[in-house]
Every structure is written in C-alpha cells, then in structure tokens.
Amino acid sequence: MQGYVLAGLVLGSIYAISALGLVLTYSSSRVINFAHGATAYTVAVFFHWLNQVQGWSIPASAAISLLVFSPLLGLALWGILFRHLTHSPPDVRFLATVGLWVALPAGVQLAFPFSQGQILQPQGFATVPVAIYHLSALGVSVNANQVAVLIGGAVVVVGLSALLRATPVGLATRATVDSPRTAAISGINTTMVTAGSWMVGTALAGLAGILLAPILGLSNGEFTLLLVASFAAAVVGRLTSLPLTFLGAMAIGLIQGIAVDFLPSHGVLSTGFRPSVPFIVMLGCLLLYPGLRRERFEVDRRAGARAREVAPPPPLRGWRAAIGPLAVAVALFSVPLWLSTFWVGVVSQGAALAILFLTFTIVTGEGGMLSLCQATLAGIGALTTASLATHSPLFGWLVPNPFSSATGWPIGLAVLAGALVAVPIGLLVASLSLRLGDVYLALATLAFALLIEQLVFARPEFDNFGAGISLGRPIFLGINFNDTSTFFLLLAAIFCVLAVLTVNLRRATTGLVLASMRSSEQAAATIGVRIVRSKLLTFGVSSFIAGLGGALFAITIGRASPDSFEVLIGIVWLAIVASFGTRSVLAALIAGLLFAVVPQLFSEHLPTSWAMVPTLLFGLGAIRLAVNPRGSLFDIQHSVRVLRLRRARRSPTFEGQAPA
Amino acid sequence: MSDPLLHAHEIAVSFGGVGALAGVDLTVPARSIVGLVGPNGAGKTTLFGVLSGLLSPRSGRVELAGADVTRASPQRRARLGLARTFQRLELFDELTVRDHLVVARRIRERRDRSLLRDLVGLGRRPSPGEDEAVDALLDLLDLGKFANQPVPLVPLGTGRIVELARALATEPRVVLLDEPTSGLDVHETERVATALRAARADRGVAFVLVEHDVELVLQLCDDITVLDFGRVIAHGPPDEIRASADVQAAYLGTAPAQKTPR
Ligand SMILES: Nc1ncnc2c1ncn2[C@@H]1O[C@H](COP(=O)(O)OP(=O)(O)O)[C@@H](O)[C@H]1O
Ligand SMILES: [Mg+2]
Numbered sequence: 044m045q046g047y048v049l050a051g052l053v054l055g056s057i058y059a060i061s062a063l064g065l066v067l068t069y070s071s072s073r074v075i076n077f078a079h080g081a082t083a084y085t086v087a088v089f090f091h092w093l094n095q096v097q098g099w100s101i102p103a104s105a106a107i108s109l110l111v112f113s114p115l116l117g118l119a120l121w122g123i124l125f126r127h128l129t130h131s132p133p134d135v136r137f138l139a140t141v142g143l144w145v146a147l148p149a150g151v152q153l154a155f156p157f158s159q160g161q162i163l164q165p166q167g168f169a170t171v172p173v174a175i176y177h178l179s180a181l182g183v184s185v186n187a188n189q190v191a192v193l194i195g196g197a198v199v200v201v202g203l204s205a206l207l208r209a210t211p212v213g214l215a216t217r218a219t220v221d222s223p224r225t226a227a228i229s230g231i232n233t234t235m236v237t238a239g240s241w242m243v244g245t246a247l248a249g250l251a252g253i254l255l256a257p258i259l260g261l262s263n264g265e266f267t268l269l270l271v272a273s274f275a276a277a278v279v280g281r282l283t284s285l286p287l288t289f290l291g292a293m294a295i296g297l298i299q300g301i302a303v304d305f306l307p308s309h310g311v312l313s314t315g316f317r318p319s320v321p322f323i324v325m326l327g328c329l330l331l332y333p334g335l336r337r338e339r340f341e342v343d344r345r346a347g348a349r350a351r352e353v354a355p356p357p358p359l360r361g362w363r364a365a366i367g368p369l370a371v372a373v374a375l376f377s378v379p380l381w382l383s384t385f386w387v388g389v390v391s392q393g394a395a396l397a398i399l400f401l402t403f404t405i406v407t408g409e410g411g412m413l414s415l416c417q418a419t420l421a422g423i424g425a426l427t428t429a430s431l432a433t434h435s436p437l438f439g440w441l442v443p444n445p446f447s448s449a450t451g452w453p454i455g456l457a458v459l460a461g462a463l464v465a466v467p468i469g470l471l472v473a474s475l476s477l478r479l480g481d482v483y484l485a486l487a488t489l490a491f492a493l494l495i496e497q498l499v500f501a502r503p504e505f506d507n508f509g510a511g512i513s514l515g516r517p518i519f520l521g522i523n524f525n526d527t528s529t530f531f532l533l534l535a536a537i538f539c540v541l542a543v544l545t546v547n548l549r550r551a552t553t554g555l556v557l558a559s560m561r562s563s564e565q566a567a568a569t570i571g572v573r574i575v576r577s578k579l580l581t582f583g584v585s586s587f588i589a590g591l592g593g594a595l596f597a598i599t600i601g602r603a604s605p606d607s608f609e610v611l612i613g614i615v616w617l618a619i620v621a622s623f624g625t626r627s628v629l630a631a632l633i634a635g636l637l638f639a640v641v642p643q644l645f646s647e648h649l650p651t652s653w654a655m656v657p658t659l660l661f662g663l664g665a666i667r668l669a670v671n672p673r674g675s676l677f678d679i680q681h682s683v684r685v686l687r688l689r690r691a692r693r694s695p696t697f698e699g700q701a702p703a
Numbered sequence: 704m705s706d707p708l709l710h711a712h713e714i715a716v717s718f719g720g721v722g723a724l725a726g727v728d729l730t731v732p733a734r735s736i737v738g739l740v741g742p743n744g745a746g747k748t749t750l751f752g753v754l755s756g757l758l759s760p761r762s763g764r765v766e767l768a769g770a771d772v773t774r775a776s777p778q779r780r781a782r783l784g785l786a787r788t789f790q791r792l793e794l795f796d797e798l799t800v801r802d803h804l805v806v807a808r809r810i811r812e813r814r815d816r817s818l819l820r821d822l823v824g825l826g827r828r829p830s831p832g833e834d835e836a837v838d839a840l841l842d843l844l845d846l847g848k849f850a851n852q853p854v855p856l857v858p859l860g861t862g863r864i865v866e867l868a869r870a871l872a873t874e875p876r877v878v879l880l881d882e883p884t885s886g887l888d889v890h891e892t893e894r895v896a897t898a899l900r901a902a903r904a905d906r907g908v909a910f911v912l913v914e915h916d917v918e919l920v921l922q923l924c925d926d927i928t929v930l931d932f933g934r935v936i937a938h939g940p941p942d943e944i945r946a947s948a949d950v951q952a953a954y955l956g957t958a959p960a961q962k963t964p965r
Contacts, residue, residue: 544822551826552814555806559795566793569755570873571781571810580818 044304045183051300053189056196057251059292061269062276064247066288070220071240074128074136075482078143079248080270084263085151086113086249087256088158094166101168109246117245121238127669133481135672137413138621142665145618148263149659156652167257188257195254267610268318271493274486275321278328295320315498322490329476329483375535379528387527389643394534395599397635399592400620401541402585408625409549410581411561413481416472416488417589418613419495420465422605424590426505428461429512429603454517462590469586470579477578492610500605511604514597542628615661622664624674706769708733708909709877714763716749723749724933731877734903736910738920741930747913748790751879755787756780784876788866788883794854800865801850804837807872844868844898860887871902877909884916896923921945
C-alpha cells in the first residue's frame, strides 16, 4: 500500500509541476497551451541529448535544459505565436496551439534523429544504475528518480509561492493576472510579465518532462497522458487557481497510484484505468462547479473582442458560381484515367479521409466548437463497422446477425450502423461540457478521446495485436467495388454528396443560425436561438460524418485498426484541415488528398529521416492561422476576388457596392 | 389596467459579493415606452441582463406576459415576445445587415428546426412574406443602402440601428433598448425616435429605453424610472421626474442631455 501511495505522490508531483506551468501561462495570456505536453517532450529530449549523446554531466545538462534552453524556447514561442493569440478568436487560439502540438514533436524528431526510434532507458536526474533507498520506518523503497521528483515538486511549489507572494515580480504578475488593463494603467509592464510567465511555464513543463521520462518513457504518445492529467488538474483549479491546481494534480496522481492496488493485475482495466482518472476528475469538476456554469456567456468576453476583419467581396452568382465546383468534381472523377492503380489507391485513402475531414468542417467550421475527439469517433465508427461486418464479438457479445450468411452484416449496412453508433457517443461527450464554453469542450473531448483510446481501443478484440480487424469491400447494385478505380469513384461520389449537403446547410437557415452563434451567443440567445440544441445537433451530424468517414477509411485500407485513429493522428488531421480552412469543403478535400499523398511522395523520393517533414508542415500550417485566421484557401479565394473587384472597378459598367 | 406586459419585482443582483442591484422594480405596460435612466454604473445594463435571461438575479421575480419567467432561458423569453439590443454591440460579424433580420424572423417562424429541408437545399428560399417584411423594416430604419453589407463594414452608429432592426424583426411585444442612440448623429437619433413611435403605433410594441439623452427620454417616454447605485431613486411620469430634486442631484443636474461618446 505504502508503495502505491509513494507512486501516486510521485505522479502527482509531476502533474503538479506541469499543471502549474499551464495555469501560469493561461492566467497571464488567456491562451490554453495544447502544446504544453509537446514542450515537455521537447525539453526532455534536449536533456537526454545533452547528457547521453553529447556526454555532458547530469547537473550541467539539467542546468542548461531548464535554465537556458526552456526559457529561451518559451520566449521564442511566446514571441512567435502566443503573443498574437491573446486577442484572436477562440477557435484560432485553439487551432494554432494544436498546430504547435503537431509541429513541435515533429521538429524535435527531425533535429534529434535519435528520438525517432524508441528510447529504451531515458535519462532522468539520477545516475544509472538508479540507487534505491529502503525506508524501513515507512515500509517502502524509493528510487533516486522518485526522490528527484519529490524534491523537484517541493522546490517548485515553495519557489513559486515565494516568488508570487513576496517579490515585486510576483506582485506584478498577480496584478496582471487579475486585470491586465488595470495593471497596465498602474505602470506594470504587462508584456514583460506575460513573456516571463511563458518562460517560467515552459521551464516547468520541461522539468515535468525530464522527471517523467524515466518513469513513463520518452515518447510523444506518453506525454499526451501528462498533458491530459495537467489539464484535469488545471480544471480543478478553474484554470486560474494555483493552490487548487496543485491539490488537483496530487489527487489525480494519488488516485492513479493507489488504484493499482485494487485493480486486476492484467487486462484492459489495469492499463486503461490510469488514463481515465483525469477524465473522471475533469467531468466531476465540470458538473459540480457552479461557477463554471455561470460563466457561460462571459468566456469570450474575457478573452478580448473578436477581431474585426475586412469582409470578402460578394461571392459569384449564377452559373459562374458553378464553374469552380464543377471543375473540381471533373478533376476528381477523372483521377482513375490519369493515375496508375497504385496511386489511385493512395488517392482513395485521401478521398476517404476527405469525407472524414468534413466532420471538422461541420463541428468547428460551422458549429464553432473545438473538439479533439473526432478521430476517436471515426475509430468507433470503423471498429463497429468491422466488428459487425466480420461478425466478430463486441465487448464479448456477438451482435445478432439477422442476415442469413454466416459471415456478418452486409458491409453497406455495417457502415451505416458504425456511423450511427458514433452519434450518441459524440452527443454524450458534447452534452456534458457544451454549456461551459469553448475551452472546456476542447479539454473534455481530449480527455474522452484518451479514455476511449486506452480503455476501449486497446481491447484485444479491436487491437488484435496491432493488426486490427480486416475488412472487405462491398458488392452492391451488381457492382463489385473490389476494383480500385470503382471504389475510388464511390468514395468521390460520397464526398461530393456530403459536400453539397454541407454547403446547402451553410446557406440555409441553419447556416445563418450557426453563424449567429459563432459571433455572439448572447445575441443569438436573445433572438430565440436554442444554443445548446443547435450545438448538439451540429455535433451529432459531425459525429455521424466522423463515424462514416472512419468506416470508409478502414474499408479503403482493408482493415479497421485503432492505430489509425489515435489522438495524436487526430490532431494532425485537425491541423491540416484548419490550415486550409475549416469553413470550406474544398479545404477538407485538399487536406484529405494531401494527407494521403504527401507522406507517400516523401517516402518514395526522400530519405526516411525526412519522414516527419510532412507532419511538421501540417502543424506549421495550423500555426499560421494566428496571422491568417481563415486558412490559406480563404486567403487565396479572397485575393482572387479582390483582384476581380479591382478590375471591375476600373471598367466603366461597374455599379459598385455602397461605400462603407 | 390589466396585467403589465413585463414586470420586474424586487430584483437583486451581486457580482462576487458586490451588490449591483438591490430591490429594483420595473413595470412595463403594453404599448408603452418606459425610460430607465441613471448615471454610468447605476445597474441599467445589469437589469436588462436579468430581464432578458442572460443573468440570474440573486432574488426577485420577472414576469413576462403573465408568466413567471425568472428562471426561464433567454430563448423562451424571446418566444414570449421579448427582444433587446446591447450597449456593447453584439452583431453577427459574418452576416450581412439583411441576414440579421432574416435570421431573427426565421427563428420566430421556427424555421431553424427544418434540418432536412435545409440539407436538400430548400432552406435558402425566403418564407412567404419574408422579403416584404424585411424590406419594410430596412426602410423604416433607413438601412436600405447597407442591406447587403457585412456588418463589420457598417459604421458604428449604423451598427446600433442594426441591433434595433434585428430586435424588431423578431416581432416582439417588448424591446429593451440599451443606449440605442449613443454614437448616433442628430439625424440618426431622430430616425430611431420615429421608428420607436411607428413600431408602437403600428405593431403595438412596448419599449424600455436606457438613454443618456435626457431630452429624448422626457419627450418619448410615458413613464421614467431613475436608478442610482443599484436602487430606484425616482419613478413617475416625465413631468414629475423633470421636477424632482433628487433626480436633479443624482443625475440630470450633473450631465444635462450629454451624449456619452463611445
Ligand atoms: N460581469 C460583471 N462582473 C462584475 N461586476 C459587474 C459586471 N457587470 C457589471 N458590473 C458592475 O455592476 C455595476 C452596474 O453596471 P451596469 O449595469 O453596467 O451599469 P449601467 O449600465 O447603468 O452603466 C457596475 O458597478 C459594474 O462595474
Ligand atoms: Mg450600461
């Protein structure tokens, strides 16, 4: 028992260090850093590189990593990105930090190639072999890495409270956190304070990363767990209270540690329970904190006004408006004519992903909601479809097969069922956190995605030792879709239908209602928009499309495997869609095709060490939203229209818009 | 007189322990224009928040059209005929001026519930009578030349008028106006006053008017409530208010008919 308590305290301390950094940066700049775990990973890799590759001593490596590298990294990220985000709309704030979360690890793995493979024994603060001390009075053994964590946690807590309570810097920081404007008026250099908080926050993330590496391993995936636990602790502290955040972190760590004592020693529960603790804690806070509820109409307020932007010239009307979409459709459907079968296969994956990516177009582009569980919903769709189609068990039960064949459901019907199953699950997650506003939805969906990944996707019947469940292709209406080109045409047709439906929705009353909600929930509510209902409806539709896209993607690659739908893949998807624009169906198509084609091109023509370059580019694309909030496609269309308008203005027949 | 259309009884609100409203009453009979005046920070906007359902009061009761709506959502109050404008503009930045009125009208008609119709592409068509009604409202408020402009491009003063137009497009029975003429020029202010009178005469709309232009308030309103530090310090017809010494001291005397530039 004591051993488990100790393990819990150790985990809790690491979470606390990381979560305090998160809260510090959030309070000073109102930006939730979804790349916080990625920052921790970056510093941990840098430390490992100094110590193991460069051969520096542990104290020297630690000092350089934490006192020089981390603050500089924090300062650079603040200067390049976070500084611009404070006054951005909520979706841009979110998407840009997600972009960083994608780009940073990719950049690290390019810069430090050793981190691409598995790092078997990451270096911590303790020298190897790690010393073990037996504390007979308490009846536990503690190793030197654990001691380092406990000391690190104590130093951070004491140091941070001393800094904030007793120094002029602390006073300035607290004043800035309370009210940046008042602080600025009273002569505090709020820019310096904010920059400083990012430097300290990054150093805390780095410290947590170095401490975590020898315990959990040094991989980008494991650091997602750290990120989510820190988020949950921060939610306990309502994203602003340092003491409550600390307590939350310790509680999460202790529950995770002690629970091991009570859980079965193997099976999914033993590995899956730990990641579910942050989700449960977060959920409890979301449901129990009355303060969070009351803030529902103030969330945007606090974050600063939505940037007023120059509106685009009016869109084309009549037959001219049809030219672009028709050209795209013709190009898409003619792909089998000018590409080899192999490349048609690759492009098919892209088309399936494009269908899946429409889920982002709907949930984020139209609904204005920030969700990180769309990939998980896609996975649920895919795995349900595969289980039904192959007649394999779901959670140990065989789903009754009303169709005579012994093999399973007809695949078309299984796809539909998969898409439908995703809907109630998506609605459940959304309904729990929607009322609380953008940020909490993003946090809750992330925690949920991780929970499903560890608790459900890891089950042997789905994971199947990494092989997933294999899936055949449909034959219906007398057409055999086993042929690559035929199947591609089917996918292209489905995409086109969904794209048209999406555009219809946007241009209809629903689109107007959603646009009004995106701009001002208060005003929308007072003209009678039922906000929660509209958002749930949108989330439901997006869940359906996610499930459908996931199932179709699985059919395209021939197997439904949880690996295809990991949280970390989901964020890359989101980043690439966002970088082209969440408001455009064409962006979803381009993003889908590029996501499939670019890595294939890289792997054929470039050395393997370049494998992370596409991911880096996708992440950077999303980061660019900070300066270019509507995505690059919008930018291009906008420039074209402005050019056209200028040309028209020069011609004498132009009637012109009313001057503003 | 029958039940008032909108009635607030003993409303109290506090923000983090600091009282913003204490025991405020407000009564709005049908077809009336009620003035709500008081210095900045008196609690006028806060009272509008309570009336429209965006804020919950610590205590007190709000009745709308005979129903107790103290706990009702903003949406339900909108359906019962309450609309409002915002002091700090809350426009839909991605929509044109015209679409502000269209969306408000369509929600009134429950067209936001026709998802299937929208999906197949029929949702773009205007409802019967929609074009005429929207055009009439645009004319009434002289917004015609901005109709197809996205709102970020219209001047701030015009934005205020768009807020009023959007509120009227919901076909309300009572509209709460939060400083509708601040930032407007004399001509635009006159336009708003005319529109209020017309809406009352033609459609029987009642208004609650928060306004710093004291002459306008005295001239338009049937009844005036004066707030100061979250309390009602005077209440009565315009003549009485004009004469009241308390009001002079708290408000009128200090800043006569001055428009606060925003
Ligand atoms: N969201 C809020 N949080 C804290 N205090 C507020 C909030 N809204 C208003 N107040 C305070 O309540 C008081 C009344 O404000 P308000 O209703 O805006 O006054 P008015 O509209 O009459 O100028 C002011 O002292 C203001 O500072
Ligand atoms: Mg006010």
